[in-house]
Amino acid sequence: xxxxxxxxxxxxxxxxxVIMVGVALITWFERRVCAWMQDRLGPNRVGPFGLLQPxxxxxxxxxxxxxxxxxxxxxxxxxxxxxxxxxALLTFAVIPFGAPLPTKWGEVPLVVADLPVGFLxxxxxxxxGVYGIVLAxxxxxxxxxxxxxxxxxxxxxxxxxxxxxxTVAVLLLMGNVTLSDIVAKQQGSIFLWNVFPLALAYFIFxxxxxxxxxxxxxxxxxxxxxxxxxxxxxxxxxxxSMFIIAEYSNMVTASALMATLFFGxxxxxxxxxxxxxxxxxxxxVATALAFLAKTGFFxxxxxxxxxxxxxxxxxxxxxxxxxxxxxxxxxYLTVIATAIWYLHDQLGWIYDTRFAxxxxxxxxxxxxxxxxxLDRGRLVSGSVExxxx
Amino acid sequence: MAITVKVLRRPVSETSYLRATxxxxxxxxxxxxxxxxxxxxxxxxxxxxxxxxxxxxxxHRMLTDEQGxxxxxxxxxxxxxxxxxxxxxxxxxxxxxxxxxxxxxxxxFRCVFCGYCQEVCPEEAIHVGVHYENAExxxxxxxxxxxxxxxxxxxxxxxxxxxxxxGE
Numbered sequence: 001x002x003x004x005x006x007x008x009x010x011x012x013x014x015x016x017x018v019i020m021v022g023v024a025l026i027t028w029f030e031r032r033v034c035a036w037m038q039d040r041l042g043p044n045r046v047g048p049f050g051l052l053q054p055x056x057x058x059x060x061x062x063x064x065x066x067x068x069x070x071x072x073x074x075x076x077x078x079x080x081x082x083x084x085x086x087x088a089l090l091t092f093a094v095i096p097f098g099a100p101l102p103t104k105w106g107e108v109p110l111v112v113a114d115l116p117v118g119f120l121x122x123x124x125x126x127x128x129g130v131y132g133i134v135l136a137x138x139x140x141x142x143x144x145x146x147x148x149x150x151x152x153x154x155x156x157x158x159x160x161x162x163x164x165x166x167t168v169a170v171l172l173l174m175g176n177v178t179l180s181d182i183v184a185k186q187q188g189s190i191f192l193w194n195v196f197p198l199a200l201a202y203f204i205f206x207x208x209x210x211x212x213x214x215x216x217x218x219x220x221x222x223x224x225x226x227x228x229x230x231x232x233x234x235x236x237x238x239x240x241s242m243f244i245i246a247e248y249s250n251m252v253t254a255s256a257l258m259a260t261l262f263f264g265x266x267x268x269x270x271x272x273x274x275x276x277x278x279x280x281x282x283x284x285v286a287t288a289l290a291f292l293a294k295t296g297f298f299x300x301x302x303x304x305x306x307x308x309x310x311x312x313x314x315x316x317x318x319x320x321x322x323x324x325x326x327x328x329x330x331x332y333l334t335v336i337a338t339a340i341w342y343l344h345d346q347l348g349w350i351y352d353t354r355f356a357x358x359x360x361x362x363x364x365x366x367x368x369x370x371x372x373x374l375d376r377g378r379l380v381s382g383s384v385e386x387x388x389x
Numbered sequence: 390m391a392i393t394v395k396v397l398r399r400p401v402s403e404t405s406y407l408r409a410t411x412x413x414x415x416x417x418x419x420x421x422x423x424x425x426x427x428x429x430x431x432x433x434x435x436x437x438x439x440x441x442x443x444x445x446x447x448x449h450r451m452l453t454d455e456q457g458x459x460x461x462x463x464x465x466x467x468x469x470x471x472x473x474x475x476x477x478x479x480x481x482x483x484x485x486x487x488x489x490x491x492x493x494x495x496x497x498f499r500c501v502f503c504g505y506c507q508e509v510c511p512e513e514a515i516h517v518g519v520h521y522e523n524a525e526x527x528x529x530x531x532x533x534x535x536x537x538x539x540x541x542x543x544x545x546x547x548x549x550x551x552x553x554x555x556g557e
Contacts, residue, residue, distance in 0.1 A: 041429070304417065308414045
């Protein structure tokens with residue numbers, strides 16, 4: 001028990017710091033990548049390659065004046081950044097990020113809390129993040145902030161459904177909601193990574209995750225062109241910074257979740273060496289690095305998409321969420337459930353590479369009509385045609 | 390009343406969102422590896438395809454003769470022509486009857502950098518310079534006195550020559 005407590009505290013400390021430093025580095029990375037995509041160099045002055053830029057930014061933010069709008073609801077105004085910040089970090093607690101670490105006193109599983117309900121916990125906590133944003137918008141007593149908060153609530157609740165539906169497919173295939181078991185089941189071969197048998201679910205999940213984290217092209221709650229700065233219009237100093245940290249922590253968690261649910265978690269592809277006992281420190285480090293690489297890649301995709309796509313209009317956002325992603329996820333769920341039932345119960349196949357590749361073929365059969373036909377002017381359309389009366 | 394929006398219908402074959410997205414992403418990705426256009430300013434002050442024009446009109450410079458005295462003869466043409474009225478000139482005269490400036494000050498904050506002073510100067514004494522780094526800690530420091538004008542070393546402007554309008 002003592003060992004468990006100490007190990008948990010150490011893990012908490014390490015994970016918290018890694019995420020905080022990671023978030024700082026991602027802000028730097030985002031600015032560099034965005035600059036490169038625009039043929040610029042980006043921040044390269046503070047420290048080697050500009051790596052200390054986040055430290056300078058943080059220092060600046062702490063020294064800035066804290067402003068409180070005269071008509072703001074003071075307590076909620078102070079509470080809102082905290083409410084949006086905490087769930088972003090809480091979510092990461094159940095994500096396994098490496099092979100178990102053997103120590104003198106016993107094995108330490110590399111996950112802060114290996115909850116049996118793992119995935120359900122993520123769905124529950126990640127939807128709490130919206131409260132921070134809505135409260136920030138409401139307590140500011142500013143029409144732009146309120147509109148931003150309103151949009152955030154509508155958007156995050158809409159896409160939560162598509163996201164949940166897309167992950168039901170994962171749960172069907174894995175038969176478990178514990179994330180470490182989901183990772184373990186994907187380890188046999190690279191084709192067992194859920195992205196192959198559940199390619200479309202991954203697609204839906206990615207789109208929904210972008211919307212959940214309020215990133216471009218779904219960053220309507222901020223929408224600086226129309227809403228000044230959206231829900232954090234009235235915030236200054238470190239409270240403003242907290243929203244940014246929350247946004248980036250959400251990105252880290254969503255990326256880690258994509259890696260865990262669809263890309264084998266900490267599994268190193270093309271080798272079975274990392275999958276089984278005896279555990280060693282080397283295995284732990286290698287698998288943690290593999291997990292880091294996967295998460296880092298998805299963070300790069302986030303940044304990449306941000307600096308490529310323009311923002312959706314509000315009605316396009318709602319139409320995409322309710323009229324495309326939700327029905328798509330439902331139809332997909334039906335098809336994949338039928339396929340799993342047929343392969344598993346009727347043909348009696350066990351879950352292996354053959355099973356996964358068959359499902360992959362089903363996915364492709366669905367994807368081709370989807371991307372060739374449905375995509376044509378129906379996924380995101382221009383404004384609805386109206387004749388003047 | 391609802392706003393009426395005119396929508397131009399495009400052919401269905403041109404309205405793919407995913408394909409356009411992927412194309413855009415390929416484009417932005419290719420830009421990561423392209424040559425950057427940033428000029429790293431304090432270290433680099435010009436590139437092969439960007440240099441300050443020799444006709445640039447920046448802060449002034451007073452040329453001096455062999456003895457290190459200002460070439461100015463205090464004729465008073467430059468304060469006369471100055472449209473911003475930023476030149477202060479008090480003429481003096483030595484024993485041989487040569488005029489020289491007792492006080493010659495240019496307020497660089499008032500100056501509009503038209504270059505008329507250089508054009509009008511019969512002695513080619515006052516010039517506008519090819520120079521743009523003028524930061525100071527105090528406002529008074531922007532009134533350049535004669536000593537300071539003589540001490541400037543930056544190249545002087547060639548101004549615009551009507552007989553050679555393209556600067557060739």
